[in-house]
Amino acid sequence: MDLSKLKPIKHIKIKKGMKANELVKAMKEIGFNAKYLGQAADILEIAVKDKDCMVFLGFAGALVPGGMKEIIIDMLEKEYVNVFVTTGANLTHDLIEALGFHHYQGSAHVDDAELNKEKIDRIYNVFMKDEVYEATEDFFVTNFDSLIKKKNVKEFLWELGRLLPGRSILKTCYEKKIPIFCPAITDSGIGLMVWSSLLREEHKNKKVYLNEFDDLADICDIVWHPKKRAVLYLGGGTPKNFIQQALQFVKGADYGVQITTDRADPGGSSGAPLQEGISWGKMLPKARYVTVNCDATIALPLLFAALKDRIKK
Amino acid sequence: MDLSKLKPIKHIKIKKGMKANELVKAMKEIGFNAKYLGQAADILEIAVKDKDCMVFLGFAGALVPGGMKEIIIDMLEKEYVNVFVTTGANLTHDLIEALGFHHYQGSAHVDDAELNKEKIDRIYNVFMKDEVYEATEDFFVTNFDSLIKKKNVKEFLWELGRLLPGRSILKTCYEKKIPIFCPAITDSGIGLMVWSSLLREEHKNKKVYLNEFDDLADICDIVWHPKKRAVLYLGGGTPKNFIQQALQFVKGADYGVQITTDRADPGGSSGAPLQEGISWGKMLPKARYVTVNCDATIALPLLFAALKDRIKK
């Protein structure tokens, strides 16, 4: 950092009717996490506009129940993102909505024992009715043979997307043939529904075999194709790690944005700043990257609103 | 909470050219902290529009160096806020800029020993040149007699505002006669400069006496005047507590928004959610309030952009 050429903080001025993109641009000229958010938009703008750059989205947390589904679908449809890695939980919630159910605006200040009696599941201040599991189980039982023919998780998830009636992340990945990975599919409602379908009389001698090493081989192959790679991590968990371990084979990503609220100092991957990835070869030493400490339900809509204004897609 | 009348999560859809206010409105219909930010805008909109409601702003943290100065000035000028309580640090940084100096866009990943050699002070990723202290000290030495005549901190700060050449929070409070409180003025650069002025030959037998009990009496009187009270706490610290202790005499505020990144569980006031204030009589039991966990440099510009679109001022 050249200390002789410092740029002044330009205090944000708010205008009536100000666009989200204008706000994000202004944030780049101030301090603390707003600056990082402003930088994140610039980095993603470059990455998404660059035809030589493949963008990997690691999507953890409970961001589908939290209200981010349409943004993700939009990012996938418009090819802001080329490879999608997520948790089984997010896909289960996506599937639930595709089957016509909802998540609800709830409260974090409630009696969980009462919710339990009312068969309502709580995800912080979001609610879900427990009844969704019956309908989703029916869906799995009905479509079981078609689903279990698939050889790996990616194809299983694409098949899920094909079968789903409603607009969803899963269907979008299927239709756009966007590689979708879920390194812990058995650790989710979807996993449980496959397992419980196997307990039914009509399916009981069948075998499900989704070869996750095949998915691993797949992503390790995919990282080699483009000239450049960008990562966008929303939260950490298995999605971040699964992308990062593949990137090590190409010495790391060229661009990176991470949005997390976890601390770095307890050592977990979800809170580790992107900079740490340079030591491992998960980010290139010359990479442009930034870690934003912010709830993704606030940061992602802002970021994506900025990007949509900047990118013709 | 009526569990039979739950409203579904409405996933945010981003449009090209989306306004910040539209984004904030959409956030209210989703989950996690975005929901709280959306609610915060609604609560402040009601409070600011209500002529019977006095709005108290508690402004802690390093938000002037962080880039929030113009938003605060705008809020004061347009009377979104009627009483202003802050730290000595924020006022010192405001004064520094009013005298023509800057804060700079820096980095958190630097060698602090090198910065020390280069006489640059770091506030996370914001820099300030140490040289500012000389000029500010000159300002105090020159204006000393006028400043020390004042009987309490509020009048001292108004006088500072009157004397300052440039646009600033201090000048705005002076010009608009907005009560301004700083419960720990000696704990700041301004405090140090008053003290060091006293060491100069020309001032050495003078006495400075700012009666802080007078300020305390002042705010305890102010809270009685309006029919309703609203609070906006950016961070916690002494500004939050100073407002809260006065509000206890009227059984608490009617409206409240708190933006903080501190945790509640270690027990400090800065992380305590507004709800806790109900037990103390700092918030009314029937109050509308929300605590948003977000860096204020991201949340405040969003909130204020939403408010400016909604409020004709």
Add this chain to the structure above:
Amino acid sequence: MDLSKLKPIKHIKIKKGMKANELVKAMKEIGFNAKYLGQAADILEIAVKDKDCMVFLGFAGALVPGGMKEIIIDMLEKEYVNVFVTTGANLTHDLIEALGFHHYQGSAHVDDAELNKEKIDRIYNVFMKDEVYEATEDFFVTNFDSLIKKKNVKEFLWELGRLLPGRSILKTCYEKKIPIFCPAITDSGIGLMVWSSLLREEHKNKKVYLNEFDDLADICDIVWHPKKRAVLYLGGGTPKNFIQQALQFVKGADYGVQITTDRADPGGSSGAPLQEGISWGKMLPKARYVTVNCDATIALPLLFAALKDRIKK
């Protein structure tokens, strides 16, 4: 809570030579997270002493590199814990040490590009030499046929434990026949090493098939056996979720302790307090549980030191 029978805070008094267990006992009588840590020790004491209670440990984060390995081995050997669920990363780090390599006391304030040149991988303030991967890969290539015969992840991990030369979590689970689950084994160095072994000439037509649905069936069966269940979650991630989803079939755990530094409000499972699990049927409404916000490298040694003093095992 009976407000008429409140117990006073008993301020902690420190004696010379004070035992960790005495400290933890004293913490129970004060406030904030210390109180929770004190309660956690009592809850685990009851659970571990109760022969009718099965204890599930969910072990996420980078706690093997962080220095918790011997505590975990001790907990497994002495049967404080009966079922073990963890991440592939922790098992990879355990394997690396079992093969004679080390993790190192490093620093978080370093140039990651320089570490990258020196082939040192950083996990916050812990280092690991990149060279470990060669030796661990050799181990996999050599033992490949024996490993890939296994039908599910649990048996694969037991076989790993059997083959390892050194003291390790893996070996201990194997020797004690403690069910060990890793819901995302492909998302780890172990996963990568299996995959890369398949690329070798000598293994290239072989097939690896670890049926993770088999593991899922296994844990869903295990939860039915005991009269009571206790959970200890260190961090969140897949280990917590994998245990929780199985517990739903028995309406939830009787006892629970969670140690995490993640926030609840962004909605992720890792920061969700145990209380939230009651709505889902992951914790019983009448369960005794507590969530402690503390770095596990501080909280776990304290907790286990307290338990070892209290439990004859």
Add this chain to the structure above:
Amino acid sequence: MDLSKLKPIKHIKIKKGMKANELVKAMKEIGFNAKYLGQAADILEIAVKDKDCMVFLGFAGALVPGGMKEIIIDMLEKEYVNVFVTTGANLTHDLIEALGFHHYQGSAHVDDAELNKEKIDRIYNVFMKDEVYEATEDFFVTNFDSLIKKKNVKEFLWELGRLLPGRSILKTCYEKKIPIFCPAITDSGIGLMVWSSLLREEHKNKKVYLNEFDDLADICDIVWHPKKRAVLYLGGGTPKNFIQQALQFVKGADYGVQITTDRADPGGSSGAPLQEGISWGKMLPKARYVTVNCDATIALPLLFAALKDRIKK
């Protein structure tokens, strides 16, 4: 950091009857925040044993209600600490207990409106009965003339300590003549009680004048006396800043330990790591220092138990 001479992580082994000091020593050889806690004990041990070193304690947060009072008294009595800076809130809680009242073991999961009805004030999971204010007010009214004669806050607080019947931080500071600073005394229950005493018939024409610039001059003088300075910051707030601004005149402290749970990235002083202070001249570039991210109710008892075993006082 010499990368060729790295020391291995020594996994903590727990023995039956393990002393807190042994645990803290073992923590120094592992990673994450445990390592920092281990280092903190070493740094404080050196500082406290060094007769040329003056130790400044900045004591923020609600640590008296939280249960840390006896540790602080012990540290003051045994001269582990030579200068004490705190918030008005902590002193108010100390005074309340000295007058025979208690804080109570409460809960964070309660109905604050009900607490309000029952006249119970909540500080996260600690309760206090509102009735304490009446008795404390009586104390102030009775002792008013003696208190208001004092010229600055330090002497006022010493006089408070002299007058108090019970064991307390205030009395200990008085008896040991330990300089005690409170840069925002009007921002506290003590401040309110002085102010309300002035409203009584018997005191109504009296004047209270505590010259806080006198306290500022006092601490700015004190920092010059010793050859070395150490700081221990529990939380941040005004106590940390008040010490830091004085230390700038001697180019910074030689030793430093900070215990906080606040994040650095939102830019506030409470979360700023000690390292940042080097740029300002608040810590010496060559200083030995460490920042521990941990709830002080857990970290401080551990630290002090370690110190008591190591230091003959």
